[in-house]
Amino acid sequence: EKQPCMSTHPQKPLVIKTGVQFATKVRLLVQLPAVDYQIKVRTTFDKTRQFFIVTNPMKVMDIEDYSNGCLSVDFRHGLKEKKSGNATKSNESLLSVTEELHSLSFEAHFTMQGLNIDLETCSLPLVVISNVSQMPGAWASIMWYNLLNQQPQNLAYFSSPTRATWAQLSEVLSWQFCTNSVQGLNKDQLDMLGEKLLGQHFSNSDHIHWSKFSKENIPGKPFSFWTWLDSILELIRKHLLPVWNENYIMGFVSKDMERALLREKKSGTFLLRFSESHLGGITFTWVQHGDDGEATFNSVEPYTKSRLNALHFPDIIRDYKVISDGVVPKNPLKFLYPDIPKDEAFGQLYNNLPSKGTTFSSKRCLTDVGQSLISFVSNFQPTHTYRPP
Amino acid sequence: EKQPCMSTHPQKPLVIKTGVQFATKVRLLVQLPAVDYQIKVRTTFDKTRQFFIVTNPMKVMDIEDYSNGCLSVDFRHGLKEKKSGNATKSNESLLSVTEELHSLSFEAHFTMQGLNIDLETCSLPLVVISNVSQMPGAWASIMWYNLLNQQPQNLAYFSSPTRATWAQLSEVLSWQFCTNSVQGLNKDQLDMLGEKLLGQHFSNSDHIHWSKFSKENIPGKPFSFWTWLDSILELIRKHLLPVWNENYIMGFVSKDMERALLREKKSGTFLLRFSESHLGGITFTWVQHGDDGEATFNSVEPYTKSRLNALHFPDIIRDYKVISDGVVPKNPLKFLYPDIPKDEAFGQLYNNLPSKGTTFSSKRCLTDVGQSLISFVSNFQPTHTYRPP
DNA sequence: ACAGTTTCCCGTAAATGC
DNA sequence: TGCATTTACGGGAAACTG
Numbered sequence: 001e002k003q004p005c006m007s008t009h010p011q012k013p014l015v016i017k018t019g020v021q022f023a024t025k026v027r028l029l030v031q032l033p034a035v036d037y038q039i040k041v042r043t044t045f046d047k048t049r050q051f052f053i054v055t056n057p058m059k060v061m062d063i064e065d066y067s068n069g070c071l072s073v074d075f076r077h078g079l080k081e082k083k084s085g086n087a088t089k090s091n092e093s094l095l096s097v098t099e100e101l102h103s104l105s106f107e108a109h110f111t112m113q114g115l116n117i118d119l120e121t122c123s124l125p126l127v128v129i130s131n132v133s134q135m136p137g138a139w140a141s142i143m144w145y146n147l148l149n150q151q152p153q154n155l156a157y158f159s160s161p162t163r164a165t166w167a168q169l170s171e172v173l174s175w176q177f178c179t180n181s182v183q184g185l186n187k188d189q190l191d192m193l194g195e196k197l198l199g200q201h202f203s204n205s206d207h208i209h210w211s212k213f214s215k216e217n218i219p220g221k222p223f224s225f226w227t228w229l230d231s232i233l234e235l236i237r238k239h240l241l242p243v244w245n246e247n248y249i250m251g252f253v254s255k256d257m258e259r260a261l262l263r264e265k266k267s268g269t270f271l272l273r274f275s276e277s278h279l280g281g282i283t284f285t286w287v288q289h290g291d292d293g294e295a296t297f298n299s300v301e302p303y304t305k306s307r308l309n310a311l312h313f314p315d316i317i318r319d320y321k322v323i324s325d326g327v328v329p330k331n332p333l334k335f336l337y338p339d340i341p342k343d344e345a346f347g348q349l350y351n352n353l354p355s356k357g358t359t360f361s362s363k364r365c366l367t368d369v370g371q372s373l374i375s376f377v378s379n380f381q382p383t384h385t386y387r388p389p
Numbered sequence: 390e391k392q393p394c395m396s397t398h399p400q401k402p403l404v405i406k407t408g409v410q411f412a413t414k415v416r417l418l419v420q421l422p423a424v425d426y427q428i429k430v431r432t433t434f435d436k437t438r439q440f441f442i443v444t445n446p447m448k449v450m451d452i453e454d455y456s457n458g459c460l461s462v463d464f465r466h467g468l469k470e471k472k473s474g475n476a477t478k479s480n481e482s483l484l485s486v487t488e489e490l491h492s493l494s495f496e497a498h499f500t501m502q503g504l505n506i507d508l509e510t511c512s513l514p515l516v517v518i519s520n521v522s523q524m525p526g527a528w529a530s531i532m533w534y535n536l537l538n539q540q541p542q543n544l545a546y547f548s549s550p551t552r553a554t555w556a557q558l559s560e561v562l563s564w565q566f567c568t569n570s571v572q573g574l575n576k577d578q579l580d581m582l583g584e585k586l587l588g589q590h591f592s593n594s595d596h597i598h599w600s601k602f603s604k605e606n607i608p609g610k611p612f613s614f615w616t617w618l619d620s621i622l623e624l625i626r627k628h629l630l631p632v633w634n635e636n637y638i639m640g641f642v643s644k645d646m647e648r649a650l651l652r653e654k655k656s657g658t659f660l661l662r663f664s665e666s667h668l669g670g671i672t673f674t675w676v677q678h679g680d681d682g683e684a685t686f687n688s689v690e691p692y693t694k695s696r697l698n699a700l701h702f703p704d705i706i707r708d709y710k711v712i713s714d715g716v717v718p719k720n721p722l723k724f725l726y727p728d729i730p731k732d733e734a735f736g737q738l739y740n741n742l743p744s745k746g747t748t749f750s751s752k753r754c755l756t757d758v759g760q761s762l763i764s765f766v767s768n769f770q771p772t773h774t775y776r777p778p
Numbered sequence: 779a780c781a782g783t784t785t786c787c788c789g790t791a792a793a794t795g796c
Numbered sequence: 797t798g799c800a801t802t803t804a805c806g807g808g809a810a811a812c813t814g
Contacts, residue, residue: 018784020805097783130784132806310699329718407802409787486801519802521788 011179011233013369014123015138018051018080018130024123024369026106027072028061033112041073041108048102048155051080051128061108080128096215098137099158101125101145104369123369125155136230140214147172161210166194169208173229180233182245189252196276197225223279231280239308240282242349248272248336249282261337262287263295268334275302284317286332298322298332314349317342400568400622402758403512404527407440407469407519413512413758415495416461417450422501430462430497437491437544440469440517450497469517485604487526488547490514490534493758512758514544525619529603536561550599555583558597562618569622571634578641585665586614612668620669628697629671631738637661637725638671650726651676652684657723664691673706675721687711687721703738706731 016022026041043057061071104123111117125145127138141158147169148162173193174184185193197213198206214226221228232251236244243249249272253261262269267289275281281302288296303316321329336345405411415430428450434440450460493512500506514534516527530547536558537551562582563573574582585607587595603615610617621640625633632638638661642650651658656678664670670691677685692705710718725734 017805131808133808134783307699310696323718329712406787520790522790523801 011176011237012135012139012142014126014142015135016080016126016128016369017132017135018128022080022369024075024104024106025072026061026075026121027070028108028119029070032071037110039071039108039110041106043075044105044107045080046103046105046155049100049128051102053080095158096137098127098129098134098141100127101141101155101157102128103153103155122153125153125157126369136227137214139230140226143172143176144210144213158210163207163209164213165204166198166202166206166208167204169197169213170194170204176229176233177236180237181241183247185252189250192252192254192257193229195254221277228276228279232274235274235280235282235305235308239305240313243272243313243346246345246349248345249274250337258285259295259297262297265338266335268332269337269339270333270335271337275304278302278304280304282313284320284333286334288332312351314346315351317346318350400565400626401524401528401531403514403531404516404518404524405469405758406521406524407517410465411469411758413464413493413495414461415450415464415510416459417497417508418459421460426499428460428497428499430495432464433494433496434469435492435494435544438489438517440491442469484547485526487516487518487523487530489516490530490544490546491517492542492544511542514542514546515758525616526603528619529615532561532565533599533602547599552596552598553602554593555587555591555595555597556593558586558602559583559593565618565622566625569626570630572636574641578639581641581643581646582618584643610666617665617668621663624663624669624671624694624697628694629702632661632702632735635734635738637734638663639726640671647674648684648686651686654727655724657721658726658728659722659724660726667691667693669693671702673709673722675723677721701740703735704740706735707739 024043028039039061040058041061043053045051045053057075059073059075061073063071103125106121108119109117125142127141129135129138144161144164145157148164149157170185170190170193174190178184194202196218197208212225214224217224218228223231236249240249244251251272251274253271253273258271258273262271262285265287268286270284270286272282272284275283281304283299283302285297285299288298290296300320303311303313317333318331320331320333322332323329333342335341413432417428429447430450432442432446432448434442446464448462448464450462452460492514495510495512497508498506514531516530518524518527533550533553534546537553538546559574559579559582563579567573583591586597586601601614603613606613607617612620625638629638633640640661640663642660642662647660647662651660651674654676657675659673659675661671661673664672670693672688672691674686674688677687679685689709692700692702706722707720709720709722711721712718722731724730
C-alpha cells in the first residue's frame with residue numbers, strides 16, 4: 001500500500017507551498033468489471049481561501065503498472081497559487097496561516113450497468129504556505145493535528161486546539177529525529193526536552209499546550225520551542241548527518257548536567273551539544289583538571305550553518321586549537337565523552353575538502369501529499385505522518 | 390536626461406532574465422500642443438525567438454512630474470518568459486544564447502490636426518537569459534557590442550564579431566571596476582591583464598578576438614578571461630568593497646612581479662592578489678627574509694565566497710596565524726605593501742561580528758533597460774552602458 | 779510603526795534539450 | 797553521451813497589507 005516518498009521535504013508531507021509542485025495519488029480499491037468507459041477524477045481545493053489549482057484538475061484513472069490491477073491516477077504538477085481578489089476573509093483570521101487547515105477533494109462520477117455511481121474522498125488536512133520560512137510552523141500544525149485529532153476531519157481544529165501529554169509529544173519528537181536521520185532520541189535527551197517545556201519535575205502525563213509548543217517564545221528567548229528544535233533537525237540534516245548517525249552528538253544536555261558528566265572524566269574529554277540560545281547551533285565543551293584537581297569547563301561559540309557551509313564539522317574538531325598563555329597552541333579535545341579517543345571517533349569522518357554536500361543528497365522531487373484511496377470508505381494513508389500507535 | 394538607475398544589476402543593464410521584471414521608459418521629445426486625446430505606447434519584443442511580454446504592453450503617456458512637461462511612460466513589470474511551441478529555430482543557432490541580440494520596440498499612433506502620426510523607436514540590443522549563471526556571458530556581449538558597433542543596429546553582430554584593440558578593451562575593463570566600486574584599474578593592473586590576453590610583449594594597438602575575450606578558455610584553465618574577471622568583480626562587490634575602495638588590494642599582479650616587489654621589502658610585508666587559478670578567489674603573499682638574507686614567499690589558499698560568507702576578510706588578515714617549528718603561532722602579516730603597518734591599513738575595517746552584509750546593500754529593484762526617447766529621431770540613452778569617447 | 783505574510787529573485791542543482 | 801540551456805525551488809530579504 002505504501003508508495004515511495006518522493007518529496008522535497010520527505011519529512012514534511014501535507015504542507016504545500018504556493019508556486020511549488022506537489023503530487024497526489026488516488027486509487028480505486030474496488031475491483032470493477034472490465035469497462036469500456038473512462039473514470040475521470042477531479043481534484044478540487046477547499047473554498048475557505050483564495051487558493052486554486054493551476055494545472056488541469058481532471059485526469060483519467062488507469063491501471064497501475066506494477067501492482068494488482070487497481071485503477072489509480074497520479075496527479076503531478078498540481079501546482080498552486082494564491083488568487084488576488086476580494087475573497088471571503090473568513091472570520092477565523094485569529095488563526096495564523098500555518099494554523100489554517102485545508103483539504104483537497106477527489107471526485108469521480110460514472111455509470112455502470114445503469115447505476116450512477118459517485119465517488120468522493122479527501123485528503124488529510126493540509127497547510128498552505130507561501131515561503132519556506134513558514135515550514136516549521138506548518139509542520140508543527142500537521143504533527144499536532146495528527147497526534148491529537150482522531151477520526152472526524154476537523155479543519156477548525158486550531159480554533160480550540162487540545163493539549164498533548166508529554167508521553168504523546170515526546171514520542172513524536174523522537175520520531176522526528178528518526179525521519180531525519182537513522183535514530184530517535186534516548187531517554188536522557190528527551191528528559192532534557194521535557195524539562196525545557198514543563199520545568200524540573202514533570203511526568204509523562206503532564207499536559208502541554210499547543211501555544212507553548214509552537215507559538216509562544218521560550219522565556220527569555222526570541223523563538224518557540226518547536227522553532228528551536230526544528231532548527232536543530234535542519235542543522236543535522238544539512239551538516240551533521242554522519243556525526244549524528246554515529247551517535248557522537250549528545251546534543252540535548254543541560255549545562256548543569258554537562259558539567260556533572262564531564263567533571264568525572266579525564267582532562268580533554270569533550271561532548272557535543274546543541275545551542276539553546278541560538279537557532280541551529282552546535283557547540284562543544286571540554287573539561288580540564290588543574291593541578292589542584294579543580295575542573296574548568298570551556299566551550300566554543302556555537303557553529304551555525306553559515307560557518308558549517310565553509311567548514312566540515314569533523315574537521316573543525318580535528319583542527320580546533322587554543323592558544324593559552326603564550327605556549328604552543330594545542331587541541332584541547334582528546335576524548336569524546338565518555339572516553340573515546342577523538343581520532344578513533346571522528347577519524348573516518350575527516351575530510352580535507354572544504355565541506356560540501358558530504359552526505360546530504362538533495363534529490364529534487366514533488367511534495368507528496370500522500371495517497372488518497374477512493375472507495376466507499378475513504379482510506380487515506382499518508383507515507384510519513386505520525387499516528388500514535 | 391538621466392534617470393536614477395534602478396536595477397538589480399545596476400552594473401548590467403540591457404540584460405533581461407526571463408521571469409524577472411524589468412523597466413523601460415519612453416519619452417516624447419517633441420513638445421505637442423495641448424491635446425484632448427491620449428497617446429498610447431505599445432511595447433513589442435522582436436520575433437526572432439519565442440519570447441513574449443507577459444504584462445500589458447500598452448500604456449498611456451503622461452506628463453512627467455518632475456521635469457519640463459515632456460510626455461513619457463514608465464513601463465514596469467514588463468515581465469518576460471519563453472513560450473513553448475515550434476517557433477522558428479532560426480539558423481543562427483551557431484550562436485549561444487548570450488550572443489543572440491534582441492530588441493524592444495515602442496510604437497505610438499495618433500492623429501493631430503488631421504495628420505496621422507506614427508512614432509517608433511527601439512532599444513539598444515538586449516540579451517535574454519534564463520538563469521543568472523548566464524549573466525557574465527550576456528554582459529560580455531553587451532559590452533563588446535557597444536564598444537565596437539556604432540550606429541546601425543546590428544542584431545546579427547555576433548555572427549561575425551569584430552576585434553577590439555587593447556586600448557579600447559582595457560578602458561572598458563577599467564570602467565567595469567568603476568561601476569562596481571569607486572575606482573578603476575591602474576596601469577600596472579591593466580598591464581597584467583593585457584599580458585594575460587596578449588602575451589608578454591603587447592601594445593595598445595594589438596587586437597583581441599571576441600572568442601578569446603569571452604568564449605575560449607584561458608590555456609590550462611577551465612574558464613574564459615571574462616568569466617574569470619567577472620568572478621573577481623563579483624567578489625569585490627559582495628565581500629571586498631571597503632578593502633578594494635581603500636586601494637589595499639593590488640589584485641592583478643603576476644607571481645613573478647609579486648616576488649620582485651616583495652623581495653625588496655621588510656619581512657612581514659604582504660600584498661593581496663586575486664587568484665588566477667580559482668574563480669572569485671583572493672589570496673595574500675608575504676615575504677620573510679632569513680638570516681642569510683634569502684627571501685621566502687608564502688601564500689594562503691585563495692579565499693572564495695563560501696569562506697568569505699562566514700568570515701569577514703579584514704578579520705582574516707587580523708587573525709591569520711602560522712605555526713612554525715613548534716613555537717608560538719604568530720601572524721606573519723605585518724606591513725601591507727609597500728610599508729603600511731597592517732593595523733593602520735585595516736584597523737578601521739575590523740569587525741568582530743561574523744561578517745554579514747558589511748557594506749553591500751542589495752536594494753531590490755527593476756532591471757532598467759534604459760530609456761527610450763520617442764521622437765522623429767530615435768535617441769536611446771542608456772544609463773550605464775559604456776560608449777567609447 | 780509594525781508584525782505577519784507574500785513577493786521577489788539570486789544562486790545551486792536538477793532536469794531537459796539537442 | 798556530453799554540453800548548453802532551462803526549470804525548480806530553497807533561502808534571505810524586500811515589499812506589501814492590513
